[in-house]
Structure formats: structure tokens, C-alpha cells
Amino acid sequence: MTVYPQFLNLVRLIQTLFCFTVSLALVCIRTIMNFWVSTDRCEDEDDLVCEYDSTWDMEDTESDSDEDNSTGRTTVCGGGLTRFFSKTVAKDTYHYGYSWRRNTQAAKDMQNYRRGYPDEARYRQYLGMAEEEENMANLQFYLNKKRSEPDGVYIDEFHQDWNGHYEKLERVHSYIQWLFPLQEPGMNYMAQELTMMEIEAFCNNEKAKQRLLTSYKMMLDFYGITLVNKETGEVKRSANWEKRFENLNRYTHNNLRITRILKCLGELGFPHYQAPLVQFFLEETLVHKNLDRVKQSVLDYFLFAVRDKEQRRKLIEFAFEHYQRNDEFVWKYPGVRG
Helix, strand or coil: CCHHHHHHHHHHHHHHHHHHHHHHHHHHHHHHHHHHHHHHHHHHHHHHHHHHCCCCCCCCCCCCCCCCCCCCCCCCCCCCCCHHHHHHHCCCCCCCCEEEECHHHHHHHHHHHHHCCCCHHHHHHHHCCHHHHHHCHHHHHHCCCCCCCCCCCCHHHHHCCCCHHHHHHHCCCHHHHHHCCCCCCCCCCCCCCCCCHHHHHHHHHHHHHHHHHHHHHHHHHHHHEEECCCCCCCCCCCCCCHHHHHHHHHHHHHHHHHHHHHHHHHHCCHHHHHHHHHHHHHHHHHHCCCCCCCHHHHHHHHHHHHCCCCHHHHHHHHHHHHHCHHCCCCCCCCCCCC
């Protein structure tokens, strides 16, 4: 009878030693793999930055027009630029695992936008969509001559009847494509994509632009933000910002809407409004620690909607300075290691 409990204790000891050995082996394997991934990942990430992001090109143009459209790669990948990043990051840190990889899909999407949707333009040219371009449904909507579909609302009616109706603005998903049209499809298949001809006509029409400004201010109010200066695009918190931020944090599909709004501002005559709005979201997420569920979209999408390259650089530098851990910041200047 005394042998049996001793045997059980021996079995338990063997099991414990076995589990400890396996755990130790797994830790060693994971450490080796993470080191391998980290060094490989750095090279891949530099390639990613070079291929899908011209922010750190030597050419200081206002857009990504200096990119080689035949290859999609930047002509110079940050050559010769000395950035402040290396001064603040510890030299002996590594990026372990996959958690801090840059979002490749986001980088591709935002580069495609900044370059003016070259593939979509070629596709439309191939199909010969001249009749649709002449239709200019988005411009007609903003001239109050066409109703949105499927809601059946003129733009002036929308501004009058929907403004401040937060539940309706949250619940209905078909209006955002009409308020902020792009050269890319959205969830509303009844909305039409912008065309180059339409963009030119829209930007030359002051009535359409003023209505777009009204739409922008209405959506800012929905998010708890107020436009302070029409000339510069400066924004600040609204009086009811806490409740609106709570809604923004709860319903993350609004991150997609804000990305669309930023893109549309760049397309239809308000590119100087992009950086102030992105700056606002960087301060709220990284400095004031609000909007935790918006932060990733701010860094992956909002930042790279800004077409002015110099402004984009300054915004990335600001984000880096205020990011909680510099060694995890993957949106930095290519070639700088964590």
C-alpha cells in the first residue's frame, strides 16, 4: 500500500519534468524563430515601405506623382535622408513576432489612392465609359439636381433633415458614398464612382464645393469635432465630444467612413483639410489616450491619406514621438531599426 502513492509521486515528478523540458524547448524555438522573423521582417518592411510608400523619397512633391507608375516602386527609397528616429530608439531591441508588422493591404490601398487610382483609370479607359463620365451623378447630386439612391434625398434636404440626427447617421450606411464620393467602389452599389472629368468639374464649381464643406462639418459634428478655421481646416473637440467619442469607439465602421472622408477631401478641392484632421486624431489617440479602437486606423490609413508629402512626414514624426513604444513603431522612415 505504501508503494502506490510513492509511484504516483514519481509519475507526477516525471510529468512535471517533461512539461518543463517541453516548455523550455518551445521557448528556445520561439526565441530563435522570432529572431529570424525579426531580421527577415525588417528587410521585408523596408521593401514594403519602398514599394507602397514614397513618404521618405528625396523629392519633396505634394503628391506621390514622382513614383514610377510603370512599376509602382519609388524612384528613391529614402536615400540620403537623416531622420531623428534613430536618436530615440534603443539599439538592442528587436521586433518579435508578427504583432507589429505594417498592414500591407492598407499601404497598397493608400498608395493607390495617392497615385490617383491608375489601375481603375486604365480599366475605365479600356471600357470606354464616356457616357457615365458625362452623366456626372456625384456632381449633379451636389448641385441639388439629383437624389441619392436608394435614400432618395437631395443634398440640401440631407443637410437640413439629417444634421444632428446621430442615430440615423449611425444606422444608415447608404449615404456616405454620396456625401463623399471616390474613384473606388463602396458598399452602396447604387452610388457611382468619381471620374477624372467629374473631379475637374466639381473642383471648378463653387456651389458644389460649399455643399461638400457643409457635409464635412455635419460629419465632424457627428464625430464630436468642430471646424474652427475654414481657411486652414483646423479642428477641435465639440462641446459634446465625450458622448460622440464613445460612439466612435463603439462602432468601428466609422473608421472606414473617416478614411473615405479624408480621401474625398483630397480629391474634391480640400487637400489642405487632410493634415489638420489627422493631427487631431493623432493627438486624441496617442497623446490623450482616447479612441483606442480608432488608433490603428489612424496609423494605417488616416496618416497615409494625406497627399502633401511634407505634411505626411511631419505627422509620422509626431506619431513616432508620442507612440507608447518606439521600438514597435512600424510606420517609420525605412532603414531605421527598432
